Amino acid sequence: MLNVLIVSDEAKEIYTLFKSNSFDLHAEDLKLKGNSLRNNSTELNGYDIAFLDLDTEGWQTRLLELRQQMPVVTFSKPDTKRAVEAMKLGAADYLEKPLTTDAFNDVIGRYKKKILEHKYGFGEILGTSMPMQEVFGLIKKAAAGESNVLITGESGTGKELVARAIHRWSPRSEKSFMTINCSAIPDTLLESELFGFEKGAFTGAIQTKKGILELADGGTVFFDEIGDVSPLFQTKVLRVIQEGEIMRIGGTHHIKVDVRVIAATNKDLKIAMSKGAFREDLFYRLNVINIHIPSLREREDDIPLLVKHFIEKHAAKRKDLLIKGITNDAMNILTNYSYPGNVRELENIIERAISLANSPEILPSDLPSFLLANPQKRKMIPKLKDAILTTEKETIVSALHESNWNISHAALKLGIYRQQLQKKIKDLKITPLFH
Template sequence: MVISDEAEKLYEIFDSIGITLRKTNKTKSPASTNFSTYDIAFIDIDSEGWEKRVIDLKQYMPVITIGKSDIKKAIKSMKLGATDFLQKPLRNESVKEIFENFKDKPKVEINGLIGISRIMEDVYCGIRKAALTDSNVLITGESGTGKELVARAIHNLSERKENPFIVINCTAIPDTLLESELFGFEKGAFTGANYTKKGLIEWADRGTLFFDEIGDVSPLFQTKILRVIQEGEFIRIGGNHPVKVDVRFIAATNKDLSKACKEGVFREDLFYRLNVIHIEIPPLRSRKEDIPSLTQFFIKKHSAKRKDINIKGITEEALDALMSYSFPGNVRELENIIERAIAFTNSVEITIKDLPAYLLKTQHSKKTPHGNLREAVDNFEKELIWSALQKSRGNISKAAELLGIHRQQLQRKLKQFKIAT
């Protein structure tokens, strides 16, 4: 992508070194441009409005600024996020050198994970690093960012891949069943124990054990698993000798565990045991360049559900609407939106009409900052509520707690905003 009065000169230089650049359509507004299809942007800093362009585009691709020899401006462009600066008049060698830098950047794709953003590349590097070791891993990130997917990717790339990957949904096990679920029991351990039962930890032997939602577990749970993680052994209920296991532990949470440690609700020793390798998955709103490829991926994944039409894609307008939305529910929310749109649409491309109304309303409020204040406040409130509902997976009491309001108050709001749960 080239935004410059000297665009033609750049196209010529690239042609001469054997690289054909796709020309940017000048009449198109950046908002309706699918940035994911561009690899690199050249922005002329001798043209009006260049600062905003650098800020806008740097989140989608590396930005190279070009300009006359004005050191101050060149430095400013780097401070705003440009990766490099090229001085005019442009020379073949310097353009070529810059292009080579980016061309040689290794791609670190991971099977099953979609995302081309630089932030996701860091996540992929973390996954590869973790897969090479047996160290415990802590995966953090907001709800719906792909924590379980990342845990599975680590297992599938590791030497343990032929062995089990066991998921423990920590919040689903009450303290009363904890030991029998995790450690199993010996025959005759208690009335009704007519057979010896293996616990989840034993099932994971030689494989990977994934503790999901580790930030929400009881103190008892924390104490019980700390011992297994430290010693690599446990005792079945009714057993009289420890059982040794060879397990790699991965844990995930959307909570801030170091804060929970400071507050005294999470054991510090357990936190350090788990947090040997830390992978943070950023929210979707901070890697919007992943939205087009994820959208296409989910269209492919769900389009077979429509037997009557063959849905192939999404209109630019609808994609723009997705790009302008903040996705409090992250990738899971995007997937739900696409799945729903596939069920609704009457055409081979998803259109703006097939997207949920709340998404268009928040977009509308962003486009008209001078509009009605009440409407703006309502939209803001709706987004907060929607986000809380996503986090609580539709649980109203939990969402009310997250919002710091009473359950009844939230129910009134849901009615007022016609939000179905």
């Protein structure tokens, strides 16, 4: 299901185009809602993509509002100036009127693929659990904007995957995504990697080399393990973010760079700040949007899906044996473990099991012995407040799902007022990306 919002005073005519027979999508895959530009109270929750008519006054404000929530495809009578303005304001695409079914077909096809790439996740990031649905909502929000993002989470939770997804979905996706692993590289090397150097700047600098920040101009730079860099280096990073310019080592002039910064850490930066090991000003510059990825033991619902995914991913390596799946017993053992190394650990366990397997299904004996020795679930009893919230959220999501995300219908099912439901959707951060 792809929920399409059409914002135009001619929404009705546009409907007809979508509904025409040659359209590539089945009617049940699309939910359309038209909205006049003059009507300011658009309910934005629940849409995957918007089509915005630029031939009406006030479209700029509307575009800025919509693009925070979803990709916005704009259209107008042929007008290059307006098209450029729309793209600068963050439109995902521009189409010329008269609109044709083919043009819609093409653009929706592209986004449908992006949005529905995986039924249970966000591109290659899988997760059906509530906490992951929240993460997907935040990725979507971060991708639509330009703010810096700080991704936090234990080792192996998928921080790098999330950073890549944000870039891939952002207007910068055509430009580069460059990663710098701050923990792996000593300070001096970090500096030449990031800023580059001029020929002769130091022994061995036989020719001028551009740094990552320059190479990523127009794109995104991912500072992995930002919690590990020295205070001196933090000052340099802060300067880049504040001034938007760099100087190559041995250089004499500043070079403007336009980069979006995404940083990740498995450290608690608040503790690091209280010890004076991490600069507060840098923290606030980075933490404009915070995406916290919960550990795998906090979202055990995701385990079976991930297990199947990793089996598919790694099974191809066994040329001699067609690995088809996993026995229930083995799956039970996997869902009962607490994964200190998170998703990466689970992936390693599956990869190893596949290499050991002697039958088309993974058996308990293919799993590491420490899993077999300790099959008792370390079940955490949730705080009562959390348990109530989770149940409330799940109930609301299933009512919304059954009502095709029609808020009024869902409210009726739940026996509450529409306004109450809207408030809960907002408070509980329910995002309708995949349903």
